[in-house]
Amino acid sequence: MIEQQFLLEGWQKQGRNDSLCLLLEHGSLELYLNFLPDDAAENYISKITSNREELSWSMLQKVGLRTKKLTFTTVDWIQERVRVFGKWHNAPRLTAWEGDVGICYKYSGVIHTAGGWHEETNKIRERISKLTKLPFNSVLYNWYRDGIDTMGWHSDDEKELGENPQIASYSFGASRTIKFRLRKNNKIGFSFQLPSNSLLIMKGSIQHHWQHAIPKRLTERHPRINLTFRNIIQASY
Numbered sequence: 001m002i003e004q005q006f007l008l009e010g011w012q013k014q015g016r017n018d019s020l021c022l023l024l025e026h027g028s029l030e031l032y033l034n035f036l037p038d039d040a041a042e043n044y045i046s047k048i049t050s051n052r053e054e055l056s057w058s059m060l061q062k063v064g065l066r067t068k069k070l071t072f073t074t075v076d077w078i079q080e081r082v083r084v085f086g087k088w089h090n091a092p093r094l095t096a097w098e099g100d101v102g103i104c105y106k107y108s109g110v111i112h113t114a115g116g117w118h119e120e121t122n123k124i125r126e127r128i129s130k131l132t133k134l135p136f137n138s139v140l141y142n143w144y145r146d147g148i149d150t151m152g153w154h155s156d157d158e159k160e161l162g163e164n165p166q167i168a169s170y171s172f173g174a175s176r177t178i179k180f181r182l183r184k185n186n187k188i189g190f191s192f193q194l195p196s197n198s199l200l201i202m203k204g205s206i207q208h209h210w211q212h213a214i215p216k217r218l219t220e221r222h223p224r225i226n227l228t229f230r231n232i233i234q235a236s237y
């Protein structure tokens with residue numbers, strides 16, 4: 001049983017069923033397995049995805065979509081350009097950003113101004129805020145089209161997120177590993193699975209001391225969607 005594996009690795013059970021906590025040297029993690037009730041999770045997936053052919057589909061093809069199983073009706077996906085060792089590349093995943101109207105966030109050198117929420121994503125935000133008693137005014141969507149798509153080592157420590165940002169990361173689709181390592185020595189600290197319908201909360205000073213990453217999993221053929229809810233408290237430009 002997946003919960004058992006977590007307990008063996010030092011996670012502790014919290015009050016709610018399927019809810020686990022890991023206290024770190026700096027900061028802590030909370031993990032909610034089966035976060036949405038089954039019907040709500042399925043409803044969400046069916047509302048933001050569709051198998052119909054449409055404009056956004058052909059646009060996505062151009063940027064190298066590798067799975068034909070999933071199309072999105074309403075989420076505005078882009079493939080960012082990222083600079084690695086002085087060279088520009090397509091980011092190894094698709095992303096989208098939403099939030100309260102007028103909230104600005106700078107990523108990939110572009111200032112994005114939010115125009116509101118996808119209705120269904122907003123419902124997830126409300127559930128997360130109710131559970132965590134934390135406000136979130138924006139969300140970054142990550143679409144890992146298959147196990148080749150990744151997220152490199154980073155901390156969510158942008159100035160606009162404030163001193164100790166609390167990040168709520170909801171995942172569905174293929175299960176992927178998340179790794180954490182201490183920033184002071186770049187040694188891998190630990191890793192665990194983020195199964196479908198799980199919510200990970202990163203709390204306290206974790207972003208100052210730890211980095212996290214989603215490594216490739218070459219055997220994985222299925223897509224995974226991750227939503228990281230954030231609270232932007234100040235503009236940094």
Ligand SMILES: O=C(O)CCC(=O)C(=O)O
Pocket residue numbers: 140142151156169171178194212214226228
């Ligand atoms: O896909 C994930 O679980 C991680 C996402 C993440 O680290 C981010 O959006 O900053």
